[in-house]
Amino acid sequence: MSDNVKAIFSGDRCLSCTACMAACPVMAAIKDYRGPKLVAPAHGRLHFSQEDIEESLNYCSNCKSCDRACPSGVAISTMIMLQRAEYYKRNSHIRAEDMLAHTERMANTVRSMPFGVTLANIGMTLGQSLGVFSAMGITDKRNLPAYAEMSFKDKFPTIAQESSEKKVVLFTGCYINDNEPQIGEAFIKVMQANGYEVLIDREFKCCGSPLVANGFLDEARQHADNNVARILEWKEQGIPVVTPCTSCSLMLKEEYYELFDDEDMRRAGENVFDAFEFLEVLQQMDEFNYDLNDLNQKLLYHVPCHLKSQAIGLPAADILELIGGVTVKTANAGCCGMSGNYGFQKDKYDIAMKIGAKLFERVNKKDFDQVISDCHTCRIQIEHGTKIKPVHPIEILAQAYQFD
Amino acid sequence: MIDSDVIVIGGGLAGLMAACVAVRRKEKVTVLTFGSGSLPLASGAIDFYNSKFPETAIKNLPVGHPYYRIGLPAIKDSINFLKDVTARANLPYTGDLSFQIPIVTAVGTLKYSTLIPESMDASLLGDVKKIFVVGIRGIKDFYPRMLVDNLKKYFSNADFNPVTFDLNLLGGRDINCMDAAQMIADNDELFINELKGLNATPEDAIIIPPVLGTTDNSTRVTVKTQLHAALIETTCLPPAPTGVRLQRALTKYLEDNGARIYKNANVFGGVVEENRITGVVTKNSVREKFYPARKFILATGGFYGGGIVMREFDKPHEPIFDLPVKYIVGEENWSNPKLFADKPQGFAATGIFVDSKMRPIDSDGQPLFENLHVIGANIGGKDFIHEKSLGGIAISSAYKAATI
Ligand code: SF4
Numbered sequence: 001m002s003d004n005v006k007a008i009f010s011g012d013r014c015l016s017c018t019a020c021m022a023a024c025p026v027m028a029a030i031k032d033y034r035g036p037k038l039v040a041p042a043h044g045r046l047h048f049s050q051e052d053i054e055e056s057l058n059y060c061s062n063c064k065s066c067d068r069a070c071p072s073g074v075a076i077s078t079m080i081m082l083q084r085a086e087y088y089k090r091n092s093h094i095r096a097e098d099m100l101a102h103t104e105r106m107a108n109t110v111r112s113m114p115f116g117v118t119l120a121n122i123g124m125t126l127g128q129s130l131g132v133f134s135a136m137g138i139t140d141k142r143n144l145p146a147y148a149e150m151s152f153k154d155k156f157p158t159i160a161q162e163s164s165e166k167k168v169v170l171f172t173g174c175y176i177n178d179n180e181p182q183i184g185e186a187f188i189k190v191m192q193a194n195g196y197e198v199l200i201d202r203e204f205k206c207c208g209s210p211l212v213a214n215g216f217l218d219e220a221r222q223h224a225d226n227n228v229a230r231i232l233e234w235k236e237q238g239i240p241v242v243t244p245c246t247s248c249s250l251m252l253k254e255e256y257y258e259l260f261d262d263e264d265m266r267r268a269g270e271n272v273f274d275a276f277e278f279l280e281v282l283q284q285m286d287e288f289n290y291d292l293n294d295l296n297q298k299l300l301y302h303v304p305c306h307l308k309s310q311a312i313g314l315p316a317a318d319i320l321e322l323i324g325g326v327t328v329k330t331a332n333a334g335c336c337g338m339s340g341n342y343g344f345q346k347d348k349y350d351i352a353m354k355i356g357a358k359l360f361e362r363v364n365k366k367d368f369d370q371v372i373s374d375c376h377t378c379r380i381q382i383e384h385g386t387k388i389k390p391v392h393p394i395e396i397l398a399q400a401y402q403f404d
Numbered sequence: 405m406i407d408s409d410v411i412v413i414g415g416g417l418a419g420l421m422a423a424c425v426a427v428r429r430k431e432k433v434t435v436l437t438f439g440s441g442s443l444p445l446a447s448g449a450i451d452f453y454n455s456k457f458p459e460t461a462i463k464n465l466p467v468g469h470p471y472y473r474i475g476l477p478a479i480k481d482s483i484n485f486l487k488d489v490t491a492r493a494n495l496p497y498t499g500d501l502s503f504q505i506p507i508v509t510a511v512g513t514l515k516y517s518t519l520i521p522e523s524m525d526a527s528l529l530g531d532v533k534k535i536f537v538v539g540i541r542g543i544k545d546f547y548p549r550m551l552v553d554n555l556k557k558y559f560s561n562a563d564f565n566p567v568t569f570d571l572n573l574l575g576g577r578d579i580n581c582m583d584a585a586q587m588i589a590d591n592d593e594l595f596i597n598e599l600k601g602l603n604a605t606p607e608d609a610i611i612i613p614p615v616l617g618t619t620d621n622s623t624r625v626t627v628k629t630q631l632h633a634a635l636i637e638t639t640c641l642p643p644a645p646t647g648v649r650l651q652r653a654l655t656k657y658l659e660d661n662g663a664r665i666y667k668n669a670n671v672f673g674g675v676v677e678e679n680r681i682t683g684v685v686t687k688n689s690v691r692e693k694f695y696p697a698r699k700f701i702l703a704t705g706g707f708y709g710g711g712i713v714m715r716e717f718d719k720p721h722e723p724i725f726d727l728p729v730k731y732i733v734g735e736e737n738w739s740n741p742k743l744f745a746d747k748p749q750g751f752a753a754t755g756i757f758v759d760s761k762m763r764p765i766d767s768d769g770q771p772l773f774e775n776l777h778v779i780g781a782n783i784g785g786k787d788f789i790h791e792k793s794l795g796g797i798a799i800s801s802a803y804k805a806a807t808i
C-alpha cells in the first residue's frame with residue numbers, strides 16, 4: 001500500500017461527530033457491523049501500520065452514505081475499501097467474491113463458447129436449483145441477471161447512425177454491454193437526436209467497481225491504468241467519454257483518483273460525464289434538442305447512491321420533466337441495499353433486503369406509471385423486492401425522441 | 405438544468421426549515437447540502453431563550469439583536485409552522501413562547517426548552533407517584549441509577565425505581581440509542597412486554613432513553629396504547645434519534661412537495677450582477693456546476709457548521725459570498741475559558757449582521773444584495789450558547805427569510 005494515498009490522511013479531519021454512523025444503512029440493519037466512524041477514521045489509520053484488521057469492515061457495502069453525511073470531507077468509504085484490500089492480502093477470497101468481482105471475465109468466457117449465452121442462462125437457473133451457487137457463497141434467493149443474446153459491443157456496428165462532427169465515446173460498463181444493451185441503443189438515439197455521433201472503444205475494461213468492492217485492488221489498478229490512458233487519448237481529441245452507468249462514472253471520475261492518487265486519473269476524470277450530466281451541459285450551451293414527444297407519465301425516481309455522491313444534482317429528473325406530461329417524484333427511501341454485487345452474496349442477502357424494505361414499501365404504493373433508476377443493481381433489487389421492473393431514465397428520453 | 409425560485413445552501417435545522425416554508429409557498433426549491441447538518445447530533449428540542457418566560461425576554465431585547473430584527477410575529481409564526489409540518493409527519497411537537505417545558509437529560513438533570521417533541525415532555529413528573537427509569541442492557545452512557553440520583557434532587561417526593569431491560573441487544577458492536585431505536589422500531593414486542601411487566605399505573609411515569617424509532621411517532625403510539633403510565637424520552641449522546649426524526653420529518657415534507665435536495669454540493673462561490681445574486685457554483689472533484697435562482701438563503705451554520713471560517717486569526721471569513729463578518733476584536737475576548745460558563749462568549753457573537761429581511765448589511769446598515777438572505781448560526785450579534793437561542797434563531801430567521 002502506497003502511503004501517499006490522501007484518503008488515509010483525510011481521517012485526521014474527523015471530528016467524531018457520529019453523523020456517518022447515523023447515515024449508514026448497514027449499521028441500521030445489523031448490529032455486527034461496527035460502522036464507518038470506527039472502521040475508517042478511528043481504526044483505519046492505525047491499521048495501515050498494524051497487523052490487525054477490523055474484520056467487521058467486510059459488512060460495508062460501499063454505498064457511500066457515510067461520505068455524504070460527513071461534514072469534514074473524510075473519505076470514509078475509500079478508507080474502508082483500502083483496508084479491505086489489506087485484509088485480502090492476508091486472507092483468501094471465497095469463490096463468490098471472485099466470481100462476482102469479475103463480471104467482465106465471466107461474460108467473455110460465456111460469449112466465447114458456442115451457445116454460451118443460452119447455456120449460461122440455463123446454467124444459472126440450473127446452478128441455482130442444484131445449489132451450486134449457494135455452495136460458492138452466492139445467494140440462491142435471487143436470479144443472477146441473464147445475458148443478452150448479443151453484447152452491445154458486438155451489436156454496435158449494425159446500429160445505423162448519422163455521422164457528425166460532434167462525437168462522444170460511450171463507456172458501456174459491463175451491465176449495459178452484456179445484459180441490457182437496449183440501454184446503449186437508447187443512449188445512441190438520444191445523442192443522435194442531439195446531433196452527436198456515438199463511438200465505442202473496445203479497449204476499455206470494466207471500470208473496476210466490483211473489483212474494488214471485493215478487495216481485488218491490484219487488479220482494479222490495472223483496469224484504472226488502462227482506462228485512464230484511453231480516456232486521456234480521447235480527451236486529447238476533444239471527445240468526451242459518457243456513461244449511463246452511475247457506478248462506472250463515479251469510478252472513472254473520482255474513485256480512481258481517490259483510491260490511487262495519481263494526477264493522470266484526475267485529469268482523465270475531467271473528461272468523463274454521466275449521460276444526463278452531459279445532456280445538461282448541452283442545455284447550458286444551448287445545444288439541447290427540446291423537440292420532444294409528450295409522454296404523459298408519472299415517474300418514480302430511485303436516485304442511486306453513486307449518483308448522489310457525484311454532486312451533480314439530479315440531471316435525469318430535471319431533463320425528463322422537460323417532456324410534456326412527465327412528472328418525476330423522487331422515492332426518498334435511502335439506499336436500495338443492493339450495492340453492486342453485495343446483495344448477491346449469500347451472507348449479505350438478508351441485510352440487503354432489510355435495507356431495501358423502505359424502498360420496496362415506497363414502490364409498492366404504485367402511485368406512478370414507471371419506476372426509473374440509473375443504476376442496474378438498484379433496478380435488479382427493486383424488481384426483486386417488488387416484482388415491478390424499473391427502466392433506465394435514458395430509455396424514457398429515447399421514447400420522447402421517437403417520432404414514428 | 406434546473407431553474408429554482410429559491411436556493412437554500414445548508415441542510416441543518418435553519419436550511420431545512422427555510423426550504424419547507426418556501427415549498428409551502430409553492431416555490432420551486434433546491435437545497436444544496438454538504439454533510440448531514442446539525443440535526444443528527446442535536447436533541448431535536450428547539451430552545452428559544454434562556455428565561456422562564458422567553459416571550460417577555462425576547463420582547464425586551466435591544467435593537468441590534470437578531471430576534472429584534474426577525475420580529476415577534478415571525479417568531480411565533482415559525483413555531484406554528486414547525487408544529488404543523490411535524491404534525492403532518494406524525495412527529496408532534498409541543499410548546500410555545502410563553503413558557504418553558506422541562507426535558508430530562510441523559511444524566512438525569514432537567515433542562516428547559518420551548519419547542520420540543522411530545523415524547524420528551526417531562527412536565528408531569530412533578531405530579532406522579534412513582535418514576536421508573538429504564539435502561540437497556542448494552543446501551544452505554546445511560547445509567548438508570550445515576551439518573552435516579554439526579555432526578556431525586558428535583559422530585560424528592562416521588563418513589564424512584566431504576567430498572568434495566570435485556571432486549572437481546574448484546575452481541576455484535578457496542579450499541580447506542582440510534583441502534584436501539586432502530587431495533588425497537590423493527591420489532592417492539594419484547595420492549596413492550598418488559599414495559600408492561602413494570603405494572604405502572606396512570607399515576608406513574610416511565611423514563612426511557614430515546615429509543616422509540618428513528619422516523620416518527622408510530623413506535624411510540626404503538627407502545628403507549630399498551631401502557632397506562634406516561635412514557636418520557638430523555639436526550640442522549642449523538643447520534644440522537646430525536647434529532648434524526650426531526651431531520652427526516654422535514655426532509656420528507658420537502659421531497660413529498662417536490663423540492664430537490666442535492667447532497668455533497670460543495671458551494672464555493674456566487675455569481676453577482678450589480679446588487680443581485682444570479683446563481684451559485686458548486687465544485688465536485690472534476691468540474692463546476694452553476695445553479696441559477698431568483699432568491700438565495702445562506703444557512704451554512706456559522707463557525708460550527710463551516711459557514712464562517714477563520715484562516716487567519718482575527719479575520720473570520722464567509723467563504724461563499726465573501727460577506728462582511730463582524731467580530732469582537734481582541735484575543736482576550738475570543739474564548740471564555742469555560743465554554744459553557746455563564747458568561748457571554750465573544751466568539752459566539754461573531755457573525756454576519758442582517759437587516760429585518762435577513763439580508764446581510766454593510767457598515768452603513770444597507771443591504772449588500774437584494775436577494776440574498778442569511779439565517780441561523782451565520783447571523784451575528786448574539787451569543788447563542790449563553791442565550792440558548794440557537795434553535796429559535798434558526799427556525800425564526802429561516803421563516804422570515806423564506807416569507808420575504
Ligand atoms: S459505505 Fe455505506 S455501508 Fe459502508 S460504512 Fe459507509 S454508509 Fe456504511
Ligand code: SF4
Nearest residue numbers: 014015017018020070
Ligand atoms: S461524519 Fe466524518 S467527522 Fe463525523 S464521525 Fe464520521 S468521519 Fe468523523
